[in-house]
Amino acid sequence: MARSTILIAENSCIIRKGLRSILQNLENSEVIQLIDDKEDVCKIVTKSKPDILIINPNMLPGDCLDVKKELFATNKLSLVLISDKKNIEKELKADAYINYSDGQNAILDKLQEILNKKNKSVHADKSSETISSREKNILKHIALGLTNKEIADQLFISIHTVVTHRKNITQKLGIKSVSGLTVYAILHNLISMDEVK
Known part of the structure; x- marks a missing residue:
């Protein structure tokens, strides 16, 4: 099974590094980059094409919406919002929502669920291939x-x-x-x- 790649975009250094530390306990995944500048988000996401983007909604620049739609349309990128606002995942159609007050186990469970769904869809895609x-x-x-x-x-x-x-x-x-x-x-x-x- 290929390792899933994760980007974390958050302006708080403590939260970025804390999430990276927590995610080291997640099997078959690795945090490939921490992003602290809102202007770099789209460029880095487009270049590195991660499996999961964990992002503070304030870090999503407005001009990134076209890129976001394209990346999410391919089903490659799962969006996980980290915030203390309620119902924000519905506004941005996120795959998961992490509240700043969530504990380590809750965060790992949410991300593991996303990884499991991704692995099932990849396996289903391969098994549904028909031979010529x-x-x-x-x-x-x-x-x-x-x-x-x-x-x-x-x-x-x-x-x-x-x-x-x-x-x-x-x-x-x-x-x-x-x-x-x-x-x-x-x-x-x-x-x-x-x-x-």
Whole structure:
């Protein structure tokens, strides 16, 4: 699992450094930068493309709204507001809200929930990938027990192309063994039980 990156934009030095210290307890994540200047927020967010931006709403410059919409539209960036104002997350459509009075466990729970949602959506995206018709054809030959060379010869392609297709198939399906690929091929009517050697 890739490490999630976090930016903290807050004008208070104590809060920035305190959050960074708390977030060291968050698994598979790292704080990549602390931002203390409102004018740098958009430039740094655009350049570093973090997974999570924890920001005091006062640090969001008005001219940053177009960048914000673009980044949030890609579903890459989750916005976490840190403030003492109530209902501010609804105004800015934030993913979470941290109050200045929240304890360490509450902060970690909120951020862990965001990371869990991100990981589920990434996993769902990968599992929902379908294999192409060419990959189905390669998979059929793999399930029939043919070697890479035999598949290449039958389909008039190079062995390297077969290997590339195999890698793509195993990555998309999340199945690494030939027996697992064979079961997949049978269940998806690419081959029949009678054809298996």
